[in-house]
Amino acid sequence: MKKHLATHLYKAIIVLIIVVTYSCKTPEPRKPISRTTSSTTELSIENNKQIYAAEEAAIEKVIAGLDQKFERSTYGFYYSFTQKDSIKGKTPVFGDRVTFEYNVIALMVIQSIVK
Numbered sequence: 001m002k003k004h005l006a007t008h009l010y011k012a013i014i015v016l017i018i019v020v021t022y023s024c025k026t027p028e029p030r031k032p033i034s035r036t037t038s039s040t041t042e043l044s045i046e047n048n049k050q051i052y053a054a055e056e057a058a059i060e061k062v063i064a065g066l067d068q069k070f071e072r073s074t075y076g077f078y079y080s081f082t083q084k085d086s087i088k089g090k091t092p093v094f095g096d097r098v099t100f101e102y103n104v105i106a107l108m109v110i111q112s113i114v115k
Contacts, residue, residue, distance in 0.1 A: 059078065062105075063078060068080040068082075
């Protein structure tokens, strides 16, 4: 009787270990239901290029109306210096507190492109 009980206990422990092992598996992402066709992708690319060109034109129009010289960063931001200090004096080092002022202008260009 004890041997029969021990066999059932070992089987239950093995089943429990297997269940715990497989239930702790990391979730897998689902596969996409539908895939975009190349024509849809091409249309999206063309629309995005047109929107980008319209936004660039709006930014250039705003900049042209200002009396400052603007520079463009590698990330697409435009900026200008109101007072550019030369590096003749003391320069900040890591850990120094630095105060600077800035003004941010956000343009909202909303354009619908209908094809």
